[in-house]
Amino acid sequence: xxxxxxxxxxxxxxxxxxxxxxxxxxxxxxxxxxxxxxxxxxxxxxxxxxxxxxxxxxxxxxxxxxxxxxxxxxxxxxxxxxxxxxxxxxxxxxxxxxxxxxxxxxxxxxxxxxxxxxxxxxxxxxxxxxxxxxxxxxxxxxxxxxxxxxxxxxxxxxxxxxxxxxxxxxxxxxxxxxxxxxxxxxxxxxxxxxxxxxxxxxxxxxxxxxxxxxxxxxxxxxxxxxxxxxxxxxxxxxxxxxxxxxxxxxxxxxxxxxxxxxxxxxxxxxxxxxxxxxxxxxxxxxxxxxxxxxxxxxxxxxxxxxxxxxxxx
Amino acid sequence: xxxxxxxxxxxxxxxxxxxxxxxxxxxxxxxxxxxxxxxxxxxxxxxxxxxxxxxxxxxxxxxxxxxxxxxxxxxxxxxxxxxxxxxxxxxxxxxxxxxxxxxxxxxxxxxxxxxxxxxxxxxxxxxxxxxxxxxxxxxxxxxxxxxxxxxxxxxxxxxxxxxxxxxxxxxxxxxxxxxxxxxxxxxxxxxxxxxxxxxxxxxxxxxxxxxxxxxxxxxxxxxxxxxxxxxxxxxxxxxxxxxxxxxxxxxxxxxxxxxxxxxxxxxxxxxxxxxxxxxxxxxxxxxxxxxxxxxxxxxxxxxxxxxx
Numbered sequence: 001x002x003x004x005x006x007x008x009x010x011x012x013x014x015x016x017x018x019x020x021x022x023x024x025x026x027x028x029x030x031x032x033x034x035x036x037x038x039x040x041x042x043x044x045x046x047x048x049x050x051x052x053x054x055x056x057x058x059x060x061x062x063x064x065x066x067x068x069x070x071x072x073x074x075x076x077x078x079x080x081x082x083x084x085x086x087x088x089x090x091x092x093x094x095x096x097x098x099x100x101x102x103x104x105x106x107x108x109x110x111x112x113x114x115x116x117x118x119x120x121x122x123x124x125x126x127x128x129x130x131x132x133x134x135x136x137x138x139x140x141x142x143x144x145x146x147x148x149x150x151x152x153x154x155x156x157x158x159x160x161x162x163x164x165x166x167x168x169x170x171x172x173x174x175x176x177x178x179x180x181x182x183x184x185x186x187x188x189x190x191x192x193x194x195x196x197x198x199x200x201x202x203x204x205x206x207x208x209x210x211x212x213x214x215x216x217x218x219x220x221x222x223x224x225x226x227x228x229x230x231x232x233x234x235x236x237x238x239x240x241x242x243x244x245x246x247x248x249x250x251x252x253x254x255x256x257x258x259x260x261x262x263x264x265x266x267x268x269x270x271x272x273x274x275x276x277x278x279x280x281x282x283x284x285x286x287x288x289x290x291x292x293x294x295x296x297x298x299x300x301x302x303x304x305x306x307x308x309x310x311x312x313x
Numbered sequence: 314x315x316x317x318x319x320x321x322x323x324x325x326x327x328x329x330x331x332x333x334x335x336x337x338x339x340x341x342x343x344x345x346x347x348x349x350x351x352x353x354x355x356x357x358x359x360x361x362x363x364x365x366x367x368x369x370x371x372x373x374x375x376x377x378x379x380x381x382x383x384x385x386x387x388x389x390x391x392x393x394x395x396x397x398x399x400x401x402x403x404x405x406x407x408x409x410x411x412x413x414x415x416x417x418x419x420x421x422x423x424x425x426x427x428x429x430x431x432x433x434x435x436x437x438x439x440x441x442x443x444x445x446x447x448x449x450x451x452x453x454x455x456x457x458x459x460x461x462x463x464x465x466x467x468x469x470x471x472x473x474x475x476x477x478x479x480x481x482x483x484x485x486x487x488x489x490x491x492x493x494x495x496x497x498x499x500x501x502x503x504x505x506x507x508x509x510x511x512x513x514x515x516x517x518x519x520x521x522x523x524x525x526x527x528x529x530x531x532x533x534x535x536x537x538x539x540x541x542x543x544x545x546x547x548x549x550x551x552x553x554x555x556x557x558x559x560x561x562x563x564x565x566x567x568x569x570x571x572x573x574x575x576x577x578x579x580x581x582x583x584x585x586x587x588x589x590x591x592x593x594x595x596x597x598x599x600x601x602x603x604x605x606x607x608x609x610x611x612x613x614x615x616x617x618x619x620x621x
Contacts, residue, residue: 123345133337
């Protein structure tokens with residue numbers, strides 16, 4: 001792709017003799033591990049930051065506006081009326097408090113779906129990394145192959161199958177497909193191979209610990225950073241899921257937040273539907289806050305987990 | 314990793330017991346079993362079921378009949394399908410390189426250690442990943458507005474006449490912008506994580522040889538993270554071919570520009586849920602899945618061979 005890789009020749013690239021004068025200077029400047037900071041590079045990277053945060057700032061600013069304030073003020077500054085608290089109150093009370101219901105549904109899907117997906121990925125990754133069992137290669141090949149199957153290409157057939165089984169329009173229709181995270185399994189496999197010394201497992205077994213006990217007392221603590229990483233990413237996937245609930249659920253009482261917000265937004269389209277863009281915007285802000293906070297506070301864990309995941313790539 | 318222990322509390326076992334014999338056992342299934350069971354239910358069974366569906370046709374007269382490969386023949390001649398595939402292919406060849414290019418540049422900048430406030434950059438650029446596609450699309454949809462949106466604000470404030478981002482000509486680019494915004498930080502993080510584990514001894518060796526920064530990047534860093542580049546590319550290819558959320562949520566704002574067969578996924582969705590053509594929908598989904606797998610496979614082969 002964007003990689004102009006021509007020669008893989010490592011390190012010994014430039015002929016040593018040619019570069020004597022600059023080398024002197026560089027040696028003088030050189031502080032190991034701390035290259036000089038560059039203002040230019042910082043400014044250039046700031047442009048990308050601007051691109052990523054301006055929409056978020058827009059969201060925060062516009063969550064403070066009433067419906068008429070939205071229409072009559074510029075997008076990147078506040079309107080005359082500051083209605084954030086009213087908007088938040090209205091978001092939670094509008095339509096008999098359906099937003100709260102959507103929030104609870106989302107939490108249900110995340111706890112069971114993302115929690116379950118993480119559990120299955122941890123167990124499976126541990127098995128792939130530390131056991132040799134019949135059919136292991138088959139499992140491995142199938143799962144890696146499955147990563148390439150577009151999830152949404154599966155969604156329609158899954159819907160048809162679930163509707164035969166009577167599962168559509170129930171929470172299970174959203175939870176069951178969320179339980180499988182091939183990426184999570186891959187990450188846990190890599191992480192478990194790196195983080196758990198096989199000798200440690202063998203020592204525990206020689207001390208008479210069963211497989212379950214060995215896993216819980218020896219392996220699990222070592223896997224913690226990887227688990228946090230997988231949990232965060234499966235949480236994002238479940239929290240943000242739209243297509244799957246869209247096809248599986250008809251009853252608004254089972255909607256997650258994403259689907260509910262989209263329904264509020266398209267209300268303006270329908271004849272006689274009330275226009276509630278201010279609630280759509282405030283609801284959007286409330287929807288992203290928990291994840292943003294989680295990512296900020298758990299930075300240390302998921303970043304080390306990701307770094308470990310890249311070792312084997 | 315910090316979690317790596319020194320090789321287990323060295324009590325020298327003179328001769329390792331012959332563990333070979335019981336190493337291959339069914340015990341592992343106790344751990345992989347639950348994953349495998351759910352995987353079979355929500356991955357393998359739907360694939361099998363859609364293959365089955367694709368061989369039948371539901372007609373008003375005569376009910377469901379076995380039609381062999383007729384659905385596939387229909388799909389191959391289906392102009393709507395090819396048009397939607399063309400759209401995502403165009404999207405793929407333009408949006409993915411831009412997104413991955415920016416992600417790579419930022420990752421290299423972060424890794425160079427030359428930025429002020431590195432961790433601030435890392436987390437802020439990553440943040441949009443935590444924003445659901447629905448919220449991202451709603452947000453950008455509002456901002457794209459030429460009347461009340463930011464585009465309208467700019468037009469009236471500076472007397473510009475920016476074109477409507479939701480017009481038929483520009484809407485694909487506007488969708489590309491939303492997707493780029495959502496995933497540039499995620500890809501940046503994948504690249505950055507891969508760069509972090511490049512052994513520092515390589516850089517030191519290059520420095521002694523007087524290699525320029527540019528040379529270090531092209532000769533050491535990029536080859537070292539080739540795996541991450543390939544994986545990010547494959548994920549992006551899959552993501553592009555699956556494009557659905559953004560166009561479907563944007564559609565109310567751009568009814569004329571975004572049709573219900575705008576992308577292959579949108580097409581299968583409409584076939585199934587508006588048209589009740591489940592069998593044909595399953596057929597299109599299978600063809601799309603096959604195309605995606607072939608492209609992902611080619612990317613992987615090419616990527617792994619390059620310079621290796």
